[in-house]
Amino acid sequence: MTISLAPFANNWFFLLKAVWITVVISLSSMLLGFAIGIVVGSLRTYGGKWVDRILGFYVDTMRAIPLLVVLIWIYFAFPLAIGISVNVMTAAIAALGIHLGAYVAETIRAGLTSVRRGQMSAALALGMSRMQAVRTVILPQALIRMLPSLGSLLIFAIKDSAIASVIAVPELLRQTQVVAGKTFRPFELYTGAMLIYFLLCFPVARSVDRLYRRISFLGSS
Amino acid sequence: MNLHWDVVWDNLPRLLAGAWMTIWLSVVTMALSIPGGLVLAFMRLSPLSLVSKPATAFVEFFRATPLILQIYWVYYVLPAYFDVQMSQIATAIVGLTCNISAFNSETFRSGIVSIRKGQWSAGRALGMTDIQILWHIILPQAALRVLPALATTWVSLFKDTSLVSIISVPELSYVGLKIRSETYRILEVLTAMAVLYWLMGYPQAKMVDWIHRRFKVVE
Numbered sequence: 001m002t003i004s005l006a007p008f009a010n011n012w013f014f015l016l017k018a019v020w021i022t023v024v025i026s027l028s029s030m031l032l033g034f035a036i037g038i039v040v041g042s043l044r045t046y047g048g049k050w051v052d053r054i055l056g057f058y059v060d061t062m063r064a065i066p067l068l069v070v071l072i073w074i075y076f077a078f079p080l081a082i083g084i085s086v087n088v089m090t091a092a093i094a095a096l097g098i099h100l101g102a103y104v105a106e107t108i109r110a111g112l113t114s115v116r117r118g119q120m121s122a123a124l125a126l127g128m129s130r131m132q133a134v135r136t137v138i139l140p141q142a143l144i145r146m147l148p149s150l151g152s153l154l155i156f157a158i159k160d161s162a163i164a165s166v167i168a169v170p171e172l173l174r175q176t177q178v179v180a181g182k183t184f185r186p187f188e189l190y191t192g193a194m195l196i197y198f199l200l201c202f203p204v205a206r207s208v209d210r211l212y213r214r215i216s217f218l219g220s221s
Numbered sequence: 222m223n224l225h226w227d228v229v230w231d232n233l234p235r236l237l238a239g240a241w242m243t244i245w246l247s248v249v250t251m252a253l254s255i256p257g258g259l260v261l262a263f264m265r266l267s268p269l270s271l272v273s274k275p276a277t278a279f280v281e282f283f284r285a286t287p288l289i290l291q292i293y294w295v296y297y298v299l300p301a302y303f304d305v306q307m308s309q310i311a312t313a314i315v316g317l318t319c320n321i322s323a324f325n326s327e328t329f330r331s332g333i334v335s336i337r338k339g340q341w342s343a344g345r346a347l348g349m350t351d352i353q354i355l356w357h358i359i360l361p362q363a364a365l366r367v368l369p370a371l372a373t374t375w376v377s378l379f380k381d382t383s384l385v386s387i388i389s390v391p392e393l394s395y396v397g398l399k400i401r402s403e404t405y406r407i408l409e410v411l412t413a414m415a416v417l418y419w420l421m422g423y424p425q426a427k428m429v430d431w432i433h434r435r436f437k438v439v440e
Binding site for chain 2: 060061063064065066067068069070072073076077080081155159160161162163165166173177180186187190191193194197198201202205
């Protein structure tokens with residue numbers, strides 16, 4: 001077996017663009033997922049029984065259905081249902097974000113409920129509104145406690161962006177397949193892609209770990 | 222818009238066969254990944270770096286790369302470069318097992334590490350060997366502690382089996398996509414597929430919540 005690096009040398013720009021798309025999809029779906037997660041997680045914790053039930057249904061549905069199925073449904077079936085076509089990037093970011101959002105919501109909810117009740121009472125006693133109390137007292141502590149779980153969700157966002165290759169989003173895995181098919185060098189290309197994903201994920205995992213070790217004391221009450 | 226749900230009813234036996242394959246794949250993978258994860262966890266806890274380093278590398282690598290890529294890698298690279306011939310199903314099981322073993326090993330390792338040092342000292346004071354302590358004292362306690370995390374991994378495994386559809390393993394997603402391209406009833410077939418996943422996955426998600434509540438560690 002000989003290993004040839006020519007496929008990388010000849011297609012480096014093509015693959016670099018693919019890495020960029022992977023980064024864009026991961027970051028956008030993280031933003032969307034965290035926005036959904038923070039809203040849904042807080043509403044489930046403080047919004048009363050019915051809000052909790054309805055949003056709980058969304059969360060549990062996303063926990064039950066594979067991301068691949070959500071993605072395919074949003075890209076192929078949803079446009080038929082509403083009669084508008086959806087572009088691949090939008091579909092990918094929407095599916096990844098909606099799926100991730102459920103997991104973020106669960107983490108946020110667990111974090112918020114882990115902050116002791118006394119904190120809320122103390123904040124209310126100081127004349128804060130519930131909203132203020134959550135924003136300035138509860139959430140900052142909860143976010144720090146949730147950091148390890150949120151960090152692993154960031155890694156999942158990067159890894160799951162590879163599933164977008166199934167609907168032909170020109171991200172790293174998809175373009176790796178294209179080059180592998182053209183050059184007949186699957187070993188080098190798929191191994192290279194693995195290393196690139198590893199280089200994208202591992203530093204994120206490590207820096208979240210390090211950050212948590214630095215600031216975890218702020219979250220203890 | 223006309224919906225033809227009869228397409229779904231006509232193809233229901235095929236979809237159910239796919240769902241059965243999904244369940245089967247999950248069970249087989251988990252059955253292999255529990256011993257796999259245990260071996261990796263013990264290797265990582267070993268004081269010999271010759272044993273612990275490779276296990277750490279394996280676990281970190283499989284946790285930091287996409288499963289879908291791992292499946293492609295096993296599918297395209299093993300037969301072509303290492304002369305390993307496997308059926309699609311075997312390929313799927315190998316890919317899934319490596320991935321889930323890596324996740325399980327972290328679960329087991331944290332379970333074993335979470336048992337307080339005093340328990341080891343107590344065992345030694347009673348004159349037990351390390352193996353005896355591990356077997357009679359540490360593992361029984363750790364087993365209950367890892368149950369919630371293991372249950373979470375089970376549900377993500379169940380969902381992740383959908384990814385082996387890319388190498389044509391006839392599980393639910395593959396069957397669904399196939400029926401879609403045969404009948405062009407995209408909305409109906411894809412919705413039915415999602416509903417089937419939901420019917421199987423929703424109770425599991427609820428079950429995981431119950432296990433988390435029931436076996437929460439209270440020190």
